[in-house]
Amino acid sequence: MKKRIAIIGAWISGLTLANRLNSTFEVVVLEKSRGIGDRLATRQAEPFAFDHGTQFFTARDKKFTQFITPYLRSGIVQEWIGKVVTLEVNKKTTNRLWFEPHYVACPGMNNLCKKMADGINIRLNCEVAPLSFKDSKSWHLVDKNGESLGEFDLVISTVPPVQTCKLFNTFLPENTSISNSKFLACFTMMFGFHKKWDKTWIGAKVHNSPIEWIAVNSSKPGRNDNHTALVVHSSNTWAEEHVNDDLQQTEIFLRRELNKILNIELSFPDYFSLHRWRYALLSKSHDDKTRNTPYFDTNLNLACVGDWGSRSRIEDAWIDANELADKILM
Numbered sequence: 001m002k003k004r005i006a007i008i009g010a011w012i013s014g015l016t017l018a019n020r021l022n023s024t025f026e027v028v029v030l031e032k033s034r035g036i037g038d039r040l041a042t043r044q045a046e047p048f049a050f051d052h053g054t055q056f057f058t059a060r061d062k063k064f065t066q067f068i069t070p071y072l073r074s075g076i077v078q079e080w081i082g083k084v085v086t087l088e089v090n091k092k093t094t095n096r097l098w099f100e101p102h103y104v105a106c107p108g109m110n111n112l113c114k115k116m117a118d119g120i121n122i123r124l125n126c127e128v129a130p131l132s133f134k135d136s137k138s139w140h141l142v143d144k145n146g147e148s149l150g151e152f153d154l155v156i157s158t159v160p161p162v163q164t165c166k167l168f169n170t171f172l173p174e175n176t177s178i179s180n181s182k183f184l185a186c187f188t189m190m191f192g193f194h195k196k197w198d199k200t201w202i203g204a205k206v207h208n209s210p211i212e213w214i215a216v217n218s219s220k221p222g223r224n225d226n227h228t229a230l231v232v233h234s235s236n237t238w239a240e241e242h243v244n245d246d247l248q249q250t251e252i253f254l255r256r257e258l259n260k261i262l263n264i265e266l267s268f269p270d271y272f273s274l275h276r277w278r279y280a281l282l283s284k285s286h287d288d289k290t291r292n293t294p295y296f297d298t299n300l301n302l303a304c305v306g307d308w309g310s311r312s313r314i315e316d317a318w319i320d321a322n323e324l325a326d327k328i329l330m
Contacts, residue, residue, distance in 0.1 A: 042108030106222030
């Protein structure tokens with residue numbers, strides 16, 4: 001009889017683990033949202049689509065490059081090519097150099113996770129309650145309403161540090177690397193216009209502003225470029241200071257700041273939405289020498305992994321998930 005593993009969170013870390021472990025164990029992925037992907041998210045609002053979380057990813061590691069190669073061949077992953085600029089209020093627009101390929105999933109960023117989810121047992125709309133009981137053999141998981149989710153030999157969390165610490169409750173030792181990791185917030189504005197994008201650039205890094213990044217999402221491969229879909233990210237520093245502000249006031253402020261940067265009429269978009277990410281970016285990135293390794297307690301049979309270990313990059317989250325899988329499969 002196969003041992004049962006519960007993986008909490010259905011984005012790149014959880015799905016990577018599920019694929020590595022699924023043939024050896026009975027794996028169940030528990031996801032509190034109605035869909036998979038988390039920050040690899042795509043908001044559909046026909047005819048518009050917005051990758052309102054992770055904008056793109058790179059591939060610097062040889063093994064990660066091998067992992068995405070089949071997706072590149074099939075067209076699920078493609079390179080996003082175009083002119084990228086630097087913008088600043090009352091300053092001249094300057095070009096930026098992308099010194100490496102920048103990849104996106106097609107037709108939306110969450111499609112990579114959808115393909116990785118093939119053949120995996122995933123329960124959506126399933127919010128796991130904090131762990132409270134373990135007998136000599138297994139963990140008894142329940143959802144937020146107290147309904148049983150089953151018994152599992154190993155529980156793995158791939159959700160952000162704050163949520164993982166709440167889930168693992170008193171079973172997580174003090175001063176672990178995950179409890180000392182802090183994520184910063186971000187606000188995302190999404191604008192849709194029933195007209196083609198008429199500027200030469202596809203993305204812009206913004207300096208000295210509460211706005212940090214502007215992407216022409218409709219310029220990405222596999223998207224509908226007969227319309228304009230803009231994704232605008234606030235800076236993480238500004239967002240962290242205002243994460244609990246009234247959302248309507250946040251919208252008014254950020255739209256006013258964006259108007260200072262772009263010479264575009266933004267007052268009456270055909271579509272608009274504001275999204276608040278409470279856990280968007282690791283507050284302090286680590287290099288390869290100081291990166292935190294995945295947490296794995298072989299006595300309690302608890303583990304956690306995610307992009308809190310090194311950098312808030314898809315590639316690093318994938319690498320760390322594989323490192324944890326190797327330990328479990330030993």
